[in-house]
Amino acid sequence: MSHIIHRNLRVTPPVAVSAQGMLVRDSQGNTYIDASGGAAVSSLGHGHPDVLTAMHRQIDRNAYAHTAFFTTDVAEELAERLVAGAPEGMAAVYFVSGGSEAMETAMKLARQYWIEAGQPQRTQFIARRQSYHGNTLGALAVSGNEWRRKPFAPLLIDVARVAPCYEYRDRAPGQSVEDYTAGLLRELDAAIQACGPERVIGFCAEPVVGATGGAVPPTPAYFRGVRALCDKYGILFIADEVMCGMGRTGSMYAIEQDGVAPDLITIAKGLGAGYQPIGAVLAQGRMVECLRAGSGAFQHGHTYIGHPVAAAAALAVQKVIERDDLLAQVRLRGAALRRLLHEAFGEHPHVGDIRGRGLLMAVELVRERESKAPFDPACKLHAAIKSEAMARGLMVYPMGGTIDGVHGDHVLLAPPFIATEADLGEIVARLSDALTAALG
Numbered sequence: 362m363s364h365i366i367h368r369n370l371r372v373t374p375p376v377a378v379s380a381q382g383m384l385v386r387d388s389q390g391n392t393y394i395d396a397s398g399g400a401a402v403s404s405l406g407h408g409h410p411d412v413l414t415a416m417h418r419q420i421d422r423n424a425y426a427h428t429a430f431f432t433t434d435v436a437e438e439l440a441e442r443l444v445a446g447a448p449e450g451m452a453a454v455y456f457v458s459g460g461s462e463a464m465e466t467a468m469k470l471a472r473q474y475w476i477e478a479g480q481p482q483r484t485q486f487i488a489r490r491q492s493y494h495g496n497t498l499g500a501l502a503v504s505g506n507e508w509r510r511k512p513f514a515p516l517l518i519d520v521a522r523v524a525p526c527y528e529y530r531d532r533a534p535g536q537s538v539e540d541y542t543a544g545l546l547r548e549l550d551a552a553i554q555a556c557g558p559e560r561v562i563g564f565c566a567e568p569v570v571g572a573t574g575g576a577v578p579p580t581p582a583y584f585r586g587v588r589a590l591c592d593k594y595g596i597l598f599i600a601d602e603v604m605c606g607m608g609r610t611g612s613m614y615a616i617e618q619d620g621v622a623p624d625l626i627t628i629a630k631g632l633g634a635g636y637q638p639i640g641a642v643l644a645q646g647r648m649v650e651c652l653r654a655g656s657g658a659f660q661h662g663h664t665y666i667g668h669p670v671a672a673a674a675a676l677a678v679q680k681v682i683e684r685d686d687l688l689a690q691v692r693l694r695g696a697a698l699r700r701l702l703h704e705a706f707g708e709h710p711h712v713g714d715i716r717g718r719g720l721l722m723a724v725e726l727v728r729e730r731e732s733k734a735p736f737d738p739a740c741k742l743h744a745a746i747k748s749e750a751m752a753r754g755l756m757v758y759p760m761g762g763t764i765d766g767v768h769g770d771h772v773l774l775a776p777p778f779i780a781t782e783a784d785l786g787e788i789v790a791r792l793s794d795a796l797t798a799a800l801g
Contacts, residue, residue: 380408414677416670456668460640464565483559485521493571523549568605576718604775606632608691705793711728720774746759
């Protein structure tokens with residue numbers, strides 16, 4: 362009997378004993394294609410020699426240095442590299458140990474910025490339904506994942522909500538994309554006014570929605586409109602790129618493809634590619650300068666922030682991505698994955714939508730294509746697909762509650778950037794078999 366509190370307390374998962382490239386092997390000798398990167402984490406696959414070498418080198422040199430006393434060369438170099446490739450105005454980085462910590466940090470940094478800017482009355486965040494920003498209490502509060510929020514709702518701060526940019530479900534028949542987008546922006550404008558613009562800290566959104574909605578991309582002008590509204594009312598725009606950033610969608614920062622610069626960006630998952638726990642917040646220079654001129658400190662900190670081995674791993678990951686031109690690879694393989702999914706599921710009676718960017722793709726499952734009616738949540742179709750996929754040596758990331766936290770199922774795919782077209786073909790073939798078996 363395991364003494365670990367596993368995610369499912371009734372089931373002990375297989376024991377992973379080794380991993381190399383796109384394959385994970387368990388203690389029973391079974392191998393699995395990692396088609397989801399765990400949770401969109403393993404962008405370089407497993408066991409990359411360059412990353413392992415960098416980690417060993419750093420461990421031998423200096424395994425730990427507390428940031429209350431020291432900085433390290435690897436952390437400084439990593440920050441410099443992240444800022445150099447970031448959207449306009451991003452000038453500073455705060456390292457943490459994961460995505461939820463990154464969102465907590467962004468929220469606290471945003472709040473302290475307004476205090477030091479002489480506007481302490483700003484206490485309100487606005488976020489979207491069917492979003493996910495993390496599992497700690499602050500991050501969960503801004504999240505719109507109702508299933509995750511419900512047990513802890515009494516502990517969460519109040520956050521104003523607007524609709525997600527979910528074109529497949531919410532754009533009406535005959536409605537243009539432009540009109541649909543304009544309606545979303547009017548709703549955000551009204552929410553800002555209802556809160557009182559002078560009370561709003563910022564608006565939080567994922568440039569491409571991750572696990573909660575299933576790789577939901579924005580409409581073309583949506584985030585330009587968001588940026589314009591934030592500028593109009595003087596509020597911050599926080600882009601949560603924990604899942605969709607760090608090259609996953611074909612650009613280092615997902616928001617680049619929308620042509621705007623946020624005030625804060627959160628990253629994690631692909632930053633360290635699973636080799637060490639690491640996340641970060643990138644901030645506009647003016648925000649950090651405001652704190653520097655005021656109190657002179659950010660009132661926040663954790664024991665393991667800026668961990669030198671984690672920074673060394675993340676730095677090596679970024680160098681490999683640049684050296685091997687893997688962003689171009691993501692765009693190329695992403696197009697191939699989209700084509701393969703359409704070939705396999707484009708006419709499938711129970712696949713309603715195929716969507717995403719780069720190597721962050723998803724299929725949304727429906728009971729009936731014409732009406733887009735979902736399966737009964739009691740079927741737990743997403744869980745059945747995961748089980749059938751694992752039985753076929755395939756790791757995918759299915760979720761339920763796609764539509765409203767209760768109804769809807771999707772399967773998220775986030776294979777490593779090193780995947781070949783043959784790998785993608787095998788992933789889609791095994792997924793097709795798993796879906797057939799799950800549907801009975």
